[in-house]
Amino acid sequence: MPLHIPPAPAPALRSVRTALGSPTAVRETRTPSLKAAQGALSCELPLPVHVLEQHAPAGATPRTRLTGWRFLIKEDERAIAAGEARPTADGWTFSHFFEGPYVLSTELALRQAESLSTPYQPRLLTVPGLYMLTLWLHGDVTADAESGLPAPGDLLVPLAPAPPGIAAHRPHRFADLLPVLTLRLTPAPLTTPMLKTA
Template identity: 60%
Template sequence: MPLHLLPAPPAALRSVLAALRSPTAARHPGSAPAAPGGTHSRLQPELPLPLHEMTSFSRAAGSSATRLTGWRFLLREAEAPAGSFPPAAAESVLTPDGWAFGYFCGGPYVPSTRRALQQAESLTEDFQPRLLSVPQLYMLTLWLHGDTGADPAQGTPQPSDLLIPLAPAPPGIAAHRPHRVDALLPLLTRRAVPAPLMRTPA
């Protein structure tokens, strides 16, 4: 089914477009090289995805808390055919003063995001795609939210939502395999939240 991609905030998109024209925009190590002239002007943003970060786990409740940290745009060469794997991504971050360009990034998560989106398009259910970062586990997933009309800046993973871990995934977690949240979240919680120490009776 087609994914319900929502538009990014206009200010977030503008920050990325300005950075693509700038010779001094920040780049992470491993990101795509600048175009001739010192800019990324041959790259175009597409497929904006809200990026959420998992901020806490609750072992007792089997739940989690998340917050929106930015919007990530996959970038493609202007001459590249639609659907080709992107060479890089750009991120706009939310600051106290509004949306601002964060950085360009490359590495395996970029093509893995495009591959996961292609996987999601083959599913029979309708979803709103998001990205969900689990920094405690150095993990990034494509989060397929079942409420397609939800505000992309709000919400937490629901039990029936799907998570597709991007490659490289943590050991023991299969990348590019859709997992229901209620099946994967307990595993993530056990890894992220240390078990309480047993007390020796006095």
């Protein structure tokens, strides 16, 4: 298997497992699949979640920052939801459970990535300005999963639903996709209407 899934921080995993075992936490969440689950639930496939910073100066290398660790919640080998832990000043804490298209899309993208011949370290990269989430396949499998920038040869696999004009589940080299993202994230220049002179 070419995917080298990084180990999540133990406190992050523990916080999600604790919330998953708490009837109150599950009951108060808006995830019908967790409430309806009858079988044993497990936290699997930990992925660090990074956000692409949009405030880099023109021409500068984009920056990313870690926002959490996401775990797929499985019931009988089927992903039904996800749970996320976020960093705080005191360590890791449970953030939230959720379900929806990105859960199944993440699982599908991971399965597709396993068929690649090149080894990768999987991460998630979100682009908030485009409401876009991607599976980030990082080429350095020994890198610290909580830091770093996408390398030009890293692959980004947009998850479904993807923004209009960007194909979901199609791998893009970061160097090829970055200009498209930059163009879409750059605000249009303000134009001033021409004043008529008498």
